[in-house]
Amino acid sequence: MEGKRIESSEVYVAAMCVSILLFAPVGVSQPIPADKSQVNAWFNGIIKPVKERGNTLDPELVEAETEPRIIKVMQGGGGEFDTITKAIESVPSGNTKRVIISIGPGSYKEKIRIERNKPFITFLGDPKNMPNLTFDGTAKQYGTVDSATLITECSYFVGANLNIVNTAPKPDGKMVGAQAVALRVSGDRSAFYNCKIIGFQDTLCDDKGNHFFKDCHIRGTVDFIFGSGKSLYLNTKIFVEGDPGLTVITAQARESSSEDTGYSFVHGSISGTAKNAFLGRAWKSSPRVVYAYTEMGNVVNPAGWSHNLQPERAKTVYYGEYKCTGQGANPKTREPFVKQLPDAEAQPFLVLDYVEATKWLLPSPTVPN
Incomplete structure (x- = not known):
């Protein structure tokens, strides 16, 4: 009888696991498609109006x-x-x-x-x-x-x-x-x-909190996306203005690996009139920034990133790139502290739940009549 009970318990646990998988909220682990032409359909299939989202x-x-x-x-x-x-x-x-x-x-x-x-x-x-x-x-x-x-x-x-x-x-x-x-x-x-x-x-x-940007255009010269937010930028166009001084896109402000903050840029583009712009610099000790599927123009510095003249920060930054393209995306010229992310390590940055979006994000509003 004891053996029989264990067997039934195993069947029950297996059945529960199947139920959880079948009825779990959609989108938690559906990564952003590698094909940019599929992104909007993918997004609309997950981020539906309130009445279609139930208790999720x-x-x-x-x-x-x-x-x-x-x-x-x-x-x-x-x-x-x-x-x-x-x-x-x-x-x-x-x-x-x-x-x-x-x-x-x-x-x-x-x-x-x-x-x-x-x-x-x-x-x-x-x-x-x-x-x-x-x-x-x-x-x-x-x-x-x-x-x-x-x-x-x-x-x-x-x-x-x-x-x-x-x-x-x-x-x-x-x-x-x-x-x-x-x-x-x-x-x-x-x-x-x-x-x-x-x-x-x-x-x-x-600055702080979970944020989502889609189909936006952001323009600046130095440190022009900065702070301690945890944000997903989808299909965002970044334009780096030319400047005789330093040009840097991000100055993400994480100060410890225990802080759950960082920026993920997916399917965006980087262009502009600048020369040798950095993707990010270590304004604080442990910034976390990832660019995935990003088209990088020739405005990007071949080294990609900067430890901000503080070599010890090369050990504490988390700067990653994943399947980026364009003249400015050559991994061979990158600083040694930059990660070219393998698939498994990139995954957490490629889902809406990087910013817990399936709990709160709604479709873009439409203009009322």
Whole structure:
């Protein structure tokens, strides 16, 4: 009888394992396709609307999406407000419902901040006539991270079809405090679709939390994607502006291998007018950055990466490349501390759940009628 019980138990365990595999949420382990032409179909098959996702999403997000409120911002009349700031002020503290701020065309010169107590806000522009969110704040005036044109501290923020620009002058190497951030993302579970994020030094402060960027364009000169976020950049175009000084794309700020932060760039491209731009430099001691399936133009420095004149950091950085192409992707000229990732090591960086996206990411919003 004892032997019989063990056998039944084994059958039961096997059956449970099969059930778990069959009914587990889709997408957890489905890697991003190597073929770029298949990416959108793959993405749409996993990131479906709320009503098709069942209990796989965060309960508070499901509740928030049940009765979305739409606020129209238009210059010259026709909307509820004529500035984005006024629209944000109309959202109550402790907000629990999705608020879609539909932004009409034009240039909005505002320094915009969404505080932590106003989650579930969406900024939505028209892809055919994207609004320009502009300001000219600098580190000298506000401090670097507070110089941003748009600061999002709230969770569950979505930005779609926006030009986010810091119009401060290009640093000349002489001006003190000339760093000028266009966007700072400090809230968790935030997504950006089809946004242009434009500046020079320190363009995007990918500060903290899980973030997702798709079909975006990011432009700058030095350290123009920096911070301690954990982010997946899918089909993002990176443009490195020419500069007589140093040009560097990322300054990811992980300080220990125990910190679960880092940037993964998949199916993007790197171009520009710069020469010898670094993919990343060790601004902090243990940055983690991976480029996969990325088309790298001749703007990339043959060495690829920099330990930032601190040789000891060559032992603590995690800089990886996986199946990248183009003139700037030659692995033979890379620094010895750069990893050319094998398939198994690359996998964690090639899934949406690198940023836990199957729990919170929704499709790109569409313009309301």
